[in-house]
Structure formats: structure tokens, C-alpha cells
Amino acid sequence: MASVTVNGLVKRYGHLEVLKDITLDVRDGEFVALVGPSGCGKSTLLRILAGLDASSEGRIAIGGRDVGHVHPKDRDIAMVFQSYALYPHMTVAENLGFALKLAGVSKEVISQKVSRAAEILHLETLLARYPRELSGGQRQRVAMGRAIVRDPKVFLFDEPLSNLDAKLRVVMRAEIKELQQRLKATAVYVTHDQIEAMTMADRIVVMNGGKIEQFATPLELYDRPANIFVASFIGSPQMNLVAASISSDGLKISTTHMLPPNKHAHQVSEGDYVVGIRPEDITLSDTQGIPVRVTVVEPTGSHTMVHGRTETGDLMLASLPGRVDVRPGEQRCFAIDFAKVHLFHADSGSAVSPLAA
Numbered sequence: 001m002a003s004v005t006v007n008g009l010v011k012r013y014g015h016l017e018v019l020k021d022i023t024l025d026v027r028d029g030e031f032v033a034l035v036g037p038s039g040c041g042k043s044t045l046l047r048i049l050a051g052l053d054a055s056s057e058g059r060i061a062i063g064g065r066d067v068g069h070v071h072p073k074d075r076d077i078a079m080v081f082q083s084y085a086l087y088p089h090m091t092v093a094e095n096l097g098f099a100l101k102l103a104g105v106s107k108e109v110i111s112q113k114v115s116r117a118a119e120i121l122h123l124e125t126l127l128a129r130y131p132r133e134l135s136g137g138q139r140q141r142v143a144m145g146r147a148i149v150r151d152p153k154v155f156l157f158d159e160p161l162s163n164l165d166a167k168l169r170v171v172m173r174a175e176i177k178e179l180q181q182r183l184k185a186t187a188v189y190v191t192h193d194q195i196e197a198m199t200m201a202d203r204i205v206v207m208n209g210g211k212i213e214q215f216a217t218p219l220e221l222y223d224r225p226a227n228i229f230v231a232s233f234i235g236s237p238q239m240n241l242v243a244a245s246i247s248s249d250g251l252k253i254s255t256t257h258m259l260p261p262n263k264h265a266h267q268v269s270e271g272d273y274v275v276g277i278r279p280e281d282i283t284l285s286d287t288q289g290i291p292v293r294v295t296v297v298e299p300t301g302s303h304t305m306v307h308g309r310t311e312t313g314d315l316m317l318a319s320l321p322g323r324v325d326v327r328p329g330e331q332r333c334f335a336i337d338f339a340k341v342h343l344f345h346a347d348s349g350s351a352v353s354p355l356a357a
């Protein structure tokens, strides 16, 4: 197994810089997820790690070895893509063994490795079938099996589950995680789905516009987002972000709601801020908190989502446990647990240390 170290990586297409000074350290056996909006450079970074694309600047080491001039097939890396493109005219067993056959591996060894991969992925009974005779999840398992037979040091995944339906995705993400732990493999996993990233990864890289916004454990990202981008990207439903200002009177949220100055455990200079409040950190009150007019109520069974509009027109969402007696049109207050309020500089978007430290 191996660590992956990326140092000062830059990728340009003509004048367009799609990766800007990426520095990253994935530990041996670690599962790291790459998340970020479409076009932020996730696949580009992965392809450069695999050696399928060249970087413009910077260095990459796998297992401590600089791989700048190492051919993709000699990097001990296996990549699993979103479109798994199995060979339609080959059986599952042939698909699994094909790369080894090309590499001139003996029939006996291929057969051993294919059996082992089939066992790991519960494909034993499907080895004689053709891809068209498999379900989406089974095909995805075969694609994973093709990676496993090569005994790679590092697995690279580019949205491997995005073609599957929601239910199967949940099953497969647990399987991939279990597999990675069993093989003690290092994994870099690209996904659009922040829940997938949160549940699978040891650490998550949040990318935006070719840069790393934050690299931290799932709960660090959730509890201490470094900036507004990360705060709004991680967490579902999304964190409420409301304009606020600090004066000698205290913190004013949405122009009406005051949080007295003694609530700030540390000194924050006067000025404009953005307050971040997670929907699950809000409770409903008749008198305390930010006054809202309820616009939409969504019962999900376990929770009730209550949308409200503040007096200044900001939309806010509260996620309340259980069932709540509230109707659209009613005037209520969203009470805030001050200890859980996030504060960001309005100009830079970067986080001020937690309000109630």
C-alpha cells in the first residue's frame, strides 16, 4: 500500500488554469474523497494522479516514489470510472482477467486472481454471464473487480456510483468502503454527492475553481467550515446564511434580531458579517429568536422542514425533529442555539473562530 503526495500541482489548458497550486497528502490506507462543483478540476486531478494526463507544474509521489516520469501502468494504480465500459462480448470472468491477459500473466495466476476478486465482490455465481445479463450494481462490481485483480497500491474512483439509482448507491457505497478497509488500500474517490463523501471518507478535499478550499475530516468540515463555500457545500439541507453586522450593541442578524455583546466569548471587530446557522440547530419559538413568516412545511416522517421568510426577506430553513404543529402563513420565531452559530467575514467569506468558544 502507499501514500500519495501532491506538491504544487498546476494544470493549464492553454491560458486556462484548471488546477491552481494543489498540495495534498493522502496517507497510506486512507480513504480521501474529492468533492466540489462541476468543472472544479476533480477528474483532472485524478487523471493526473493516474498518469493519464500530464501536469503543467508540480510533483506527485506514490509510496514515496516520484512518479513524474512513470508510465500509468507502472504506477500501481487502478482507476474505476463512472462509465465502467465492460467488454460486452466477454463474460464476467473474461472481463475481470483481461488486463492480466494483456500483461502476459499465466492462465493459472489469472484464474486465481479472478476467483479471489469474484469472492471479494460476491460475483462467484455470475462469472459465466455477459454484461448485458447483469444489473447496474453487478456491472459496477465487475468494474471494481477489474481494478482489484491488479493488486494496486492506490485505487482512484471517479464518480463510480453516479449511474446507479439512489437505493443501490447506498448499498454500493457501504460495499466499497468495506472493501477498501479489508484490502487496506489507499483510495481517492471523486463524488458530487456530499453525503457519499461524508459517509465514506476519512478526510475530504473540498475543491472550488481549481483550488482546495479545505481538507479535513467530515466532522471538522461540518463543525468548523473554513469559509462560506465549504459551509454551504457540506451539510444537507444546506446551512442558512444570513447577513449580519456587529456593532457596540452586539450582533444583529437579519436587521432585527439582536444577540447581546456579552454572548461573544471573544472580541470580534465591528463590521459586516454573514451568520451561518445549520437547519438542525434551529428550534421553533413564539417569542425568542429571528421572527419569520412560515412559507412551506415539509414533513419527512422523522423530521419536519419548516421554511420561513425573515422580516428582511431572507429565506431560512429549520429542520425540526418529529412532527410539528405549524402551518404556512403563521408568524413564528426561529430560535438559535448561539453556541452553534457560525460567523464569516462578509468580504472574504472566511470563518471567524466560533462565536461561543
Ligand SMILES: Nc1ncnc2c1ncn2[C@@H]1O[C@H](COP(=O)(O)OP(=O)(O)OP(=O)(O)O)[C@@H](O)[C@H]1O
Residues within 6 Å of the ligand: 013, 016, 018, 036, 037, 038, 039, 040, 041, 042, 043, 044, 045, 192
Ligand atoms: N482537454 C481539455 N481541454 C480544455 N479544458 C479542459 C479539458 N479537460 C477539462 N477541461 C476543463 O477543466 C476544468 C476541470 O474539468 P474536470 O473534468 O476536472 O472537472 P470536474 O470537477 O471533474 O467536473 P465534473 O464534476 O463535471 O465531472 C473544466 O473547466 C473543464 O472544462
Ligand SMILES: [Mg+2]
Residues within 6 Å of the ligand: 042, 043, 044
Ligand atoms: Mg469529473
